[in-house]
Amino acid sequence: MLISLSLLGFGNVGRGVAQVLLEKKEWFRRKYGLEFRVVSISDSSATIWDESGIDLMEALEVKKTFGSLSYWGDEYSIYHLSPIDVARKVESDVFIDVTPANPEAYKWYMEAFRMGRHVVTSNKPPLVFHYVELIQEAAMRGVNYRFEATVMAGTPIITLLQESLLGDEVDSIEGVFNGTTTFILSEMEKGLTFDEALKKAQALGIAEANPDVDIKGFDAAYKATILHNVAFEPMSFKKVEIRGIDDVSPEDIKRAKAQGNVIRLVAKIEKKRVSVEPVEIPKTSPLAVYGTSNVAVIKSDLMGEIVLRGAGAGVKETASAVVSDIIKCVKRE
Amino acid sequence: MLISLSLLGFGNVGRGVAQVLLEKKEWFRRKYGLEFRVVSISDSSATIWDESGIDLMEALEVKKTFGSLSYWGDEYSIYHLSPIDVARKVESDVFIDVTPANPEAYKWYMEAFRMGRHVVTSNKPPLVFHYVELIQEAAMRGVNYRFEATVMAGTPIITLLQESLLGDEVDSIEGVFNGTTTFILSEMEKGLTFDEALKKAQALGIAEANPDVDIKGFDAAYKATILHNVAFEPMSFKKVEIRGIDDVSPEDIKRAKAQGNVIRLVAKIEKKRVSVEPVEIPKTSPLAVYGTSNVAVIKSDLMGEIVLRGAGAGVKETASAVVSDIIKCVKRE
Incomplete structure (x- = not known):
């Protein structure tokens, strides 16, 4: 089956997705009988659009060499389309x-749904602020809206909540969903101050120049809200209680360490209540993750406690989620 | 939507399923719009069969009071049907x-599929020895064959492998899938001999009178084979390399402990290769589980390592899997 894809965004994740589609082309055909044809790629400079399919290897090279798709006019036509125009005009099965x-x-996405396209995304705010409209429109149009990449990268927490434990009532989900804060807190455990740890994270490209999110x-609060919306019901982001790690002091860290504990930015999700705050936890707790590992601890009435741990960031790991979602959209058709 | 169920087996798990169906009746209706009607219940003595639905509370009481459904002749007709006759004759949407x-x-199951019924089961051997026929027949008849309960009780390892990571190639799955051996090895860590630990496990009802399986x-090898069949391709059980814990000595345990390690019965699943054996692992390894916790560590090309941990046994926990599977069978119809 030939599946046409429209790819919006050609930064790290977009290129990661293209790379996977390219490298595993034969495997997708063999395993699922699926052949993917990318019919448009948009970066912030331009949209390349060709219904007969874009050469992904070339696209990756052009982007790498020139930094922008707008320089690729010799082989493909260059368009300047708004994202909503891409959703409307580019004939695709899946809008990514x-x-x-x-x-x-x-x-x-609303436009893509209206055009009968599935939507796969790593973009969190639409899920936080427009969950109901999006879910309803997708259902009405008989298409999928998939967003595994928004929480814990490709670690399948969304799929787990949507497709399993169907007889269980979830009591709570606790988790660590932000690797940047884990990195900073871990560095503070080694003796750095908050500012030193933050600078190190920025120097390594782990934290953004503006690290506030x-x-x-x-960031953790967005993810926690998405999990709340999936596990329970839509809730207003305004009601989320949020405290960051910027007031965690070296003394807090030291005191925790002396008790055999660590501090992590923990999100807690219960029905109608979501909070994000630095929490002191035993080193032996499943919440005591390191590096870019994220973790979710799900408590439910029948199962008790389930722990899911895996990468929460990374190009390949996020591409894993996006590609899995693409396949999920079209596999059952 | 009214869903009729045929329940084969009314031991701990069967009664657990009935209990959940009874207690969460309203919740299933509200959440999924599903109403379940159990039209037959079979234990080893008899089959109760009533197309207008069986009173589950009564059934649980009869079983508790008399130990057998065959004493329930005053309210329901008692039938003596072979399981294959139940699959054929009892009109149900799902054969459990x-x-x-x-x-x-x-x-x-083959008969149930032929009759257009979904099959949900906790029964491992059919998956180990007849995977291909079963999967093919179910697909041909357009019905579901679901078996989450066979590995890690309701901890959704099967669903995870079937419904997520669709773009990933799994490299390996390592896991601890048998709680009885974990119990015995943990007791040996406290100083008991193998025989003492086994007797304790038997006294507590954790191990069977015949504990060989x-x-x-x-047991772990069955589960590992099922995971191999799901993650890779069907493989012959004869090829599974199996070594139990019966030759683990107190000295082995002591030596491991001195190194900060524990011994667990670890299953390792790679393409075309499955092994089960006692392995010495660091206490900090995700494989170092305790009690009835099971764990699976999945390694794949894009995601790296994912850890899923949760109950691997228990009546409620197994019923969780069965009920989730029932809902999964009918939710999409």
Whole structure:
């Protein structure tokens, strides 16, 4: 089966997805009988659009060499389309949005749904602020809206909540969903101050130049809200209680360490209540993760406690989620 | 939507399933719009069969009071049907088999599939010895064959492998899938000999009177084979390399302990190669589980390592898997 894809966003994740589609082409055909044809790629400069399919190897090389798709005019036509126009005009089975966080993106998805396209995305704000409209529109149009990449990268927490434990009532989900804060807190355990640890994270490209989204807890709060919406019901982001790690002191860390504990930015999700805050936890707790590992501890009435741990970031790991979602959209058709 | 169920097996798990169906009746209706009607219940003595639905509370009481459904003749007709006759004659949407391990059960499922019924089961041997026939027949008849309960009780390892990581190639799965051996090895860590630990496990009802299936590694090997069949391709059980824990000595345990290690019965699943054996692992390894916790460590090309940990036994926990599977069978219809 030939599946046409429209790829919006050609940064790290977008290129990661292209790389996987390219490298595993034969495997997808053998395992699922699926052949993917990328019919458009958009970066912030331009959209390459060709219904007969774009050469992904070339696209990756052009992007690498020139930094922008707009220089690729010799082989493909260059278009300047808004994302909503891509959703409307580019004939595709799956509309893939891996652009940076953007609440407006929900309009693109609504348009894609109206055109009968599945949407696969790593973009969190639409799920946080427009969950109901999106889910309803997708259902009404008989298409899929998939977003495994938004929480814990390819570690399948969304699929687990959607497709398993169907007879269980979830009591709570606790987790560590932000690797940048884990990195900073781990460095502080080694003796750095918060500012030194943050600078190190920025130097390594782990924290952004403007690190507020991570260290003030908004990234974790977005993810926690998405999990709340999936596991329970839609809730307003305004009600989420958020405290970041920026007021965690070396003394806090030292005191925790003396008790055999660590501090992590823990999200707690219960029905109608979501909080994100630095919590002192025993080193032996499943929440005591390191590096880019994320973890979710799900408590439910029949099963008790289930722990799911895996990468929460990374290009390949995020591409894993996006590609799995693409296959999930079309496998059952 | 009204869903009729045929329940084969009314031991601990069968009664656990009935209990969940009874207690969460309203919740299933609210959450999924599903109403379950159990139209037959079979124990080893008899089959109760009533197309208008059986009173589950009464059934549980009769079983508790008299030990057998055959004493229930005053309210329901008592039938003596073979399992294959139940699969054929009892009009149900889902045929649920929670009888003890039995390779012959595959014939019942084939019959159920032919009659257009989904099959949900906790019965391992059919999956180990007849995987291909069963999967093919179910696909041909357009019905589901679901077996989450066979590995790690309700901890959703099967669903995870079937429904997520679709773009990943699994390299290996390592896991601890048998709680009885974990109990015995843990007791040996406290200083008991193997025989003492086994007797304690038997006294507590954790090990069977004939404990060979657990301690010789067959239970873990069955589960590992099922995971191999799901993650890779069907393989012959004869090729599984199995070593149980019966030759683990107090000295082995002591030596491991001195190194900060524990011994666990570890199953390792790679493409075309499955082994089960006692392995010495660091206490900090995700494989170092305790009690009835089971764990699976999945390694794949894009995601690296994913850890899934949760109960691997228990009545509620197994019922969780069975009920989730029932819902999964009918939710999409």
